[in-house]
Amino acid sequence: MNRFSLWLDERLHLSTLIQFLSRKSVPRHKHSFWYIFGGLALFFFLVQLITGVLLLLYYSPTPETANESVRFIESQVPYGWFVRSLHAWSANLMVATVLVHLFSTYFMRAYRRPRELMWVSGLTLLLVVLGFGFTGYLLPWDTTAYFATQIGTEIPRTIPVIGELVVQILRGGDYIAGESLKRLFALHVAILPLVSLGLIGLHLTLNQVHGTSIPIGVTPARPGIPFFPNYVYRDMIAWTLGLMLLLYLSILFPVKLGDKVDPLASAPLGIKPEWYFLTLYETLRLVPGMILGISSEAVVNVGVVAVILTAFLIPFLDQAAGLGRSNRLFTVLGLIAIAYMIVAVSLAYLT
């Protein structure tokens, strides 16, 4: 070690950390590939953090200026279109990788004892990521986003007792207006980032505490992959591929800004939320307006809450996994969830 490294090490004890990381190893088996998606989701999160902070330099969250400021970013700021595209595409890729990571850990039963809290923190992170998508959608203040957010914030109204209040809190008033823009902006750039940083910290710490889970019935090859530097290199390769895909999408398909909101114009055709909300969108469309005198939104609300609660409880419901046996029922449930999402999203695109 040179003198500077020694100086640094004396203060930061980095060699202890490196020793710890090089003793840590990642299991090597036929499903190891899927481990890469957690790190990739983190990568896209970091891209969001950087590009988000950059966009903040020019963005202005008022109904009069929001759309113009985004147009200014796109047309006047050097590489503005590029940074905005990176932010939009990376958001999509982040949701996609989080979903892949979630389902792969689900099928590998990585949630089983003692990693229940990793599952809970991961699932909460998925909700936070969706929250980022929802709150960010309105910020350019264009017509599609305006009506999509109007619909999205109307859905909670049917929740018994607190529904009305939830809508008011989200919108900052009775309908989508300047107050809503400010609220969603605050959520998007301050509240959700703080929450997600805390949750990511917890999730990664738990990952260090428990190590990587091995799927039931799989005997990993010995020795495992040393975390540092071998696995870190693998992660870096994945991150580089992720970056290439992101650059490809952002340059070839830059996102387009829609027309500025006119609150007195009829909703145009083709109002659709982002793809990751299409499952909910299509479900709302397929369920008839009234079921036994109850509005479809109320029915869908109850359904969504039930699904989310069940998802949180999976590690506690799947007792067999805790004992090292895999219960087919949970595999089937996971497959049904994926099939339903694919069918709903395709229907939403086709019809």
Next chain:
Amino acid sequence: MNPERHITRRNFLSEALASWVFITFVPLLYALIRFIIPPNIREKIMEVINAGKYTDIPFNSAKILRFNKKAIILVRTEQDQVKAYSAVCTHLGCIVEFKPDQRLFKCNCHGSEFDLTGKNIAGPAPSPLKPYRVELKEDNVLVSQA
């Protein structure tokens, strides 16, 4: 009180501290939650608005405007008749559009349709569009609550 229970200086202090934190924290939390809920600002409620000359709305066409912050749609159904409804779709709140060829209101968000009496006739909308009263006074369209 249980005579067996021995109060030490330490557990007295920790219980006192816990109660103090609780007593301080609850009102603080209440204030913060109230802060998040938007205030109900009372604005002047208009009884009637003048929506301009009815001849400005061509026959079989519509115009959307605000009445007490709510969007309403005026449609000239006959040469000398104008009707007014809430323009907010009763499904999830998009603004409806008047379709002159079909003579109905359509919501493009999920395809609900309402006839010229405001009745929901197709799509997921659960109830009719709320009607407003229209009066024609010297060619002016006066709109008020029904």
